[in-house]
Amino acid sequence: MAAFTVGLAGAADDTKPYPVMDGTGPGWRDLTAEDFTRVNCDPETFTWKGPGEVHCTGQPVGVLRTKEQITNFELVAEWRHNQFGGNSGIFAWASPASIARLEKGEG
Incomplete structure (x- = not known):
């Protein structure tokens, strides 16, 4: 499961612990299924279960990427x-x- 959020984070009350990102500052935009494309997998490999929540079956191994490049x-x-086992992760940058060289079923 992964949650994606893009934007700027504002500070909260400095006297107690707080999340660095709360999604309310200027420039924040949650990414949705429409912001992503599948690269080398089946349509069922990645499914969106709710706002900011994507699930992956791992079958076949594949990649989900943003349609637009994000720089910040x-x-x-x-x-x-x-x-147990397997190879996975999040590619950044x-x-x-x-990405274009990835073959179906090869992550």
């Missing part, structure tokens, strides 16, 4: 595997050329 962002992700 903060990313918050919860990551969990239901099975991957070039369009490297």
Whole structure:
């Protein structure tokens, strides 16, 4: 599961712990399914379950990328595997050329 948010973070009350990003500052925009495209996987590999929440089956291995390049962002992700093993992660700053070379089922 991953949650994506782009924008600027504002400070909260400095006397107690607070989230650095709360999504309310100027320039914030939540990314949705319409902001992403599948690169080398089936339509069922990645599904959106709610605002900012995407689930991945891992079958076949594949990549989900933003349609537009983003140059200034903060990313918050919860990551969990239901099975042992495997290779996964989040690519940040991957070039369009490297993404274009991915074959279906190869992450």
